[in-house]
Amino acid sequence: MKKQIASILLLFFMGQAQAGIRQYSADLDSSQWQLANDSRLECTLSHKIPNYGEARFYSKASRKMNMEFELDMLLLPDNYALAEVRSVAPRWRPGVGDHVLAKMKLHKQFTPSLPKKVAWAMLSELEQGMSPTFFYNDWYNEQDKISVGLSTAKFQKAYQKFVGCVGNLLNFSFEDISYTVLNYQSNSDEFTKSSAKRMAMISQYLSLDPDLELVLIDAYSDSYGGRWTNLKLSEKRANKIREYFVANGIDPSRIEASGYGEKRHIASNRTTLGRGKNRRVVIHMEKP
Structure with missing residues (x-):
């Protein structure tokens, strides 16, 4: 009986904790991944996030393999903060645990970005059906949390085109x-x-x-x-x-x-x- 009560209380408090989270992500119908740039000079894989902005992975012609990620927000950060980047399992994969990928710096009035190693890790997670998700405190209301997820829906086909584009980049800049x-x-x-x-x-x-x-x-x-x-x-x-x-x-x-x-x-x-x-x-x- 005590265990049941404890479980009910835990679920209650978890629900209370989730109440202050504003979640942004594309659903199955609105999810769209596309190869925005497809040339031998630059390849860009973009993903629209409704009411939030756009996520972009991009690689440019260079002597060395490179990759970057940027989270283009409609409303840029208003102060310095850190966002936790986690790989989150979708609901249809119960029992699969989440794990931290990186910390992302949020600078006032700048579009946040992540370097090559983390960007490739995020693409790998998406390829495996996981959703890289960003968690941070709202800079206008410290009581609210923001959750921004990258949808895996319609990712694979666009990703294969992106990989092909990256492999065809010039080996000099x-x-x-x-x-x-x-x-x-x-x-x-x-x-x-x-x-x-x-x-x-x-x-x-x-x-x-x-x-x-x-x-x-x-x-x-x-x-x-x-x-x-x-x-x-x-x-x-x-x-x-x-x-x-x-x-x-x-x-x-x-x-x-x-x-x-x-x-x-x-x-x-x-x-x-x-x-x-x-x-x-x-x-x-x-x-x-």
Whole structure:
């Protein structure tokens, strides 16, 4: 009898504790996962949370595998706090326990985010039918708790597309090519093998994202040959690359190409290696 009374009291107090929780999550009908970005530059898997905002997992082109998660709230945090991220079992999986995945920092007027390791863990939990859920105190009413859950409904198909997109990302980023030094063969406007490879990377990137705000092209030569000849050769090299960028869809008004000939050597012209370093074009690109 005492055990029954204790159980009833426990259920009562649990109900009282739940009364102050505002829960946000998509139900079976409203749950929607979609591949918002699907390119070789960025992949974004998004999930709408009714009356709350949007959850997003995203990965970008880079030398290293990366992943981030952000919880885009309609109402941003009004002060600093911590949210507990738990993997919660759905109602149709009785007996499966919840467990903590991480703590997420909430900064005033900033969209909260989580790093790669936690983001991948959340995706893994969703794949297994668990619901990553965020719990924190309401910053407008400390007596209320907020619960924000990611629904597993309609997740699998969108997730498979997302994984395919991530596997097809470029293995370099804009930052890897935004400042590039190209070298030339002697007395020629033909690239060395390594520079030709670098230019191919730039070409591949521009075919996917030609939106550049500014392109600066500065060409130089070694000191072998006449100064006038070297100046004209450097100008030829700069203009050839300028034409290349225009052909790839860059607005000509955003490109500045200059040839400086023998000026601004970075190595000695007495050695073959030094002259090779001086025969160069420096490309600096900026995005909006």
